[in-house]
Amino acid sequence: MLLQSFPRVSLSHAPTPLEPLDRLRAAIGGPRLWIKRDDCTGLAQGGNKARKLEFLVADALAKGCDLLITPGAVQSNHVRMTAAAAARFGLKCHAVLERRVQETDTDYEENGNVLLDELFGSTRSYVPGGSDVAAACAAAAEDFRAKGAKPYVIPGGGSNPIGALGYVACAMELMAQASQIGVNVTRLVHGTGSSGTQAGLVAGFAAMRSPIAVYGVSVRQPRQKQEEIVFDLACRTADHLGHSGVVKREHVFADDGHVGPGYGLPTQGMVDALTLVARTEGILLDPVYSGKAMAGMIAAIRKGTFGDGEDIVFLHTGGSTALFGYKHLFLKA
The missing domain is CATH 3.40.50.1100 (Rossmann fold)
Structure with missing residues (x-):
């Protein structure tokens, strides 16, 4: 209720x-x-994140958006699930990945969630650890908007x-x-x-x-x-x-x-x-x-x-x- x-x-x-x-x-x-x-x-x-995305994706669709933009760490569960939700509803997805973990290896950079982001068709850009990811997402949204997209920005973790x-x-x-x-x-x-x-x-x-x-x-x-x-x-x-x-x-x-x-x-x-x-x-x-x-x-x-x-x-x-x-x-x- x-x-x-x-x-x-x-x-x-x-x-x-x-x-x-x-x-x-x-x-x-x-x-x-x-x-x-x-x-x-x-x-x-x-x-x-699936529970949060049920409401966030509905809001994006209600607003006529065709692209989800969201930030996260390189191995972000939220980004992986946002990319999948976008695919489910025929939307595009772009991730702004923050390098919060400084010392990494090939597994961290290319395996796990990063591999699945790729499989779900998400594009991605990277920012240094400690960056203002909200500002980075806003800038990405402006870039995509200039190219004719209708972006919907989801905050980190869908929070x-x-x-x-x-x-x-x-x-x-x-x-x-x-x-x-x-x-x-x-x-x-x-x-x-x-x-x-x-x-x-x-x-x-x-x-x-x-x-x-x-x-x-x-x-x-x-x-x-x-x-x-x-x-x-x-x-x-x-x-x-x-x-x-x-x-x-x-x-x-x-x-x-x-x-x-x-x-x-x-x-x-x-x-x-x-x-x-x-x-x-x-x-x-x-x-x-x-x-x-x-x-x-x-x-x-x-x-x-x-x-x-x-x-x-x-x-x-x-x-x-x-x-x-x-x-x-x-x-x-």
Whole structure:
């Protein structure tokens, strides 16, 4: 009911599964663990961006646009899925790729998501790390417009009030699934970066007066900055929904203890967590977002942050395709 008035296309296989993580729990102890499989959304090997793109692509089509322009890191999951969504609807796509990771190899530059961007027909340009990617996208849009295109610029991660509606939808979906199987979810854990996923979840749960707390694990920014970004977008998303004022500052939390040396740069905790989940549950996480988020959840459980009687849901945001850009971390010498 919250979302009926918003244009939307179909891009995801929803509802995505909600599954127990019993073998992982046996390995680490702690509360009952569940995983929300947004790696199974279907589009371009799955991932959380499919939900956001359902609303963003609908908006682009409603405005008569024929080209999607979006920024991301070189191994961006969002760019890969935007390119696939463009192909699905007969649109062109151009990616502005920021070189956030400085020391790379051929796998990082040419494999994983970059290979799939190419297969989906996206063109791309590159900017140095730390660039104003919004300005770079705006400049690209002007260039394409001068050539007769009708561009639609999607911000990094699809993170604006339109894209965040995808995770309002996910919040509603999770509440319905938990009710159906009789599970009292207390917290949802996920990796937070461009902020749209966390902002949508926070706004959705707040609008529905749900007590589920969102536990973000930052993959890029220090805690204060990440929380400010999320809170701002969550408030704007609630406004867009017509539920102004429901989001409170205490609804937003981001653990910054697992960023490591920076965005897209590996940590031993990420490698260990990703390997543990692969070997206990047969599930592949990714090295940039869900791997660090899982490291954060495991660390919080071992510190006793969560009560043993809680039901914790881990949101798998996809991205395992990026593993092929980081294979040196997982191949034994």
